[in-house]
Amino acid sequence: MSCDKPCEQHNGRRTFCRTCIGAMTAASAAMVGYPVASFVASQPSRIGENKPLEVPIDQLVQGQARYETYRGLQVIILTTPDGPLVFSASCPHLGCAVNWVSTESLFRCPCHGAVFNPDGSIVSGPVNEPLKPIPFEVKDGKIIISV
Amino acid sequence: MRIVKAIYGWFDRRYNITPLIEKNVTKKRVPKTLGWAACFGGLSLLIFMVQVFTGVLLLMYYKPDPVNAWDSVTFIKSNVSMGWLVQRIHTVSANLMIVMVLMHMARIAYYKVYRTPRELHWVSGVVLLMLTLILAFTGYLLPWTQLSYWGAKVGTEIPGAIPVIGHDIVRWVRRGEAISGETLGFFFALHIWIIPATISAFMAMHFAMIRRTGISRPL
Numbered sequence: 610m611s612c613d614k615p616c617e618q619h620n621g622r623r624t625f626c627r628t629c630i631g632a633m634t635a636a637s638a639a640m641v642g643y644p645v646a647s648f649v650a651s652q653p654s655r656i657g658e659n660k661p662l663e664v665p666i667d668q669l670v671q672g673q674a675r676y677e678t679y680r681g682l683q684v685i686i687l688t689t690p691d692g693p694l695v696f697s698a699s700c701p702h703l704g705c706a707v708n709w710v711s712t713e714s715l716f717r718c719p720c721h722g723a724v725f726n727p728d729g730s731i732v733s734g735p736v737n738e739p740l741k742p743i744p745f746e747v748k749d750g751k752i753i754i755s756v
Numbered sequence: 757m758r759i760v761k762a763i764y765g766w767f768d769r770r771y772n773i774t775p776l777i778e779k780n781v782t783k784k785r786v787p788k789t790l791g792w793a794a795c796f797g798g799l800s801l802l803i804f805m806v807q808v809f810t811g812v813l814l815l816m817y818y819k820p821d822p823v824n825a826w827d828s829v830t831f832i833k834s835n836v837s838m839g840w841l842v843q844r845i846h847t848v849s850a851n852l853m854i855v856m857v858l859m860h861m862a863r864i865a866y867y868k869v870y871r872t873p874r875e876l877h878w879v880s881g882v883v884l885l886m887l888t889l890i891l892a893f894t895g896y897l898l899p900w901t902q903l904s905y906w907g908a909k910v911g912t913e914i915p916g917a918i919p920v921i922g923h924d925i926v927r928w929v930r931r932g933e934a935i936s937g938e939t940l941g942f943f944f945a946l947h948i949w950i951i952p953a954t955i956s957a958f959m960a961m962h963f964a965m966i967r968r969t970g971i972s973r974p975l
Binding site for chain 1: 838
């Protein structure tokens with residue numbers, strides 16, 4: 610673009626207008642972008658995350674496993690003759706949720722066939738680690754998980 | 757700014773976009789006598805796009821079954837960040853879209869734009885009105901509130917007045933005798949995919965026809 614003198618003056622005004630339009634466009638984009646980004650980034654599982662999980666012991670059945678969700682993770686509360694045990698339901702192999710098979714008194718992973726004892730130790734399958742135990746305390750007749 | 761220009765230039769040198777944009781947008785000539793009332797068609801499209809966008813956002817949290825539907829909408833409105841805004845834009849725009857479509861039709865009818873060679877513009881426009889209304893009606897059931905439940909009940913009762921086949925139509929629309937989870941699933945499918953896809957196809961035809969005949973020139 611070639612410019613002679615009067616045109617240059619004009620150019621300053623044009624730059625000013627361009628800058629203003631650019632700033633307004635950016636402000637509008639931010640007004641849309643921020644709500645959308647924060648909407649998409651909301652994580653439903655985080656809500657109520659800090660509440661401890663409480664399960665009354667008298668609701669548990671001997672020899673049965675109860676599945677609960679704590680901080681977005683599935684946990685198993687297993688009632689054995691020696692008292693309750695709590696494990697992460699996630700198989701240490703690739704993370705599928707293991708099933709409690711009460712007729713055999715074993716945990717079986719539906720994905721690749723790993724088998725665990727009621728205490729979480731490995732029986733067989735493609736795993737190197739036992740089921741991850743979750744620390745808990747018993748208070749006022751309730752199992753409380755708050756780690 | 758310079759980066760944007762460089763990227764645009766890269767594409768423009770290869771695909772020669774500028775003449776396309778000039779012909780269809782920046783240097784497109786429209787009849788001088790067109791007034792503000794000629795905006796309503798475009799505004800309907802704009803609102804439709806807003807609806808698609810906010811609708812996709814709502815889909816991230818909405819759960820289309822009778823047990824969770826109401827809870828998930830409440831969750832969007834009160835727990836998801838900016839969820840109240842997105843949900844409100846979606847409901848308000850649904851009403852606005854109908855208003856815009858009706859204003860658009862009122863102008864077309866008043867200026868008699870529907871006359872030859874534009875009859876099919878009008879016909880496709882009426883189809884678009886119907887689809888817009890169905891879109892609004894099916895969306896109304898999704899939050900699974902008392903209002904939406906009874907709204908859907910009354911609305912789906914209407915075809916029952918048709919002799920002989922009326923009751924079968926009611927049963928087909930409701931996916932059973934009463935409004936149930938089946939109805940919700942069916943309305944959900946209609947609302948998020950079937951009707952929007954159909955509406956898009958009819959819009960494409962509508963716009964293609966307008967391009968072909970040109971905008972009507974008021975006297």
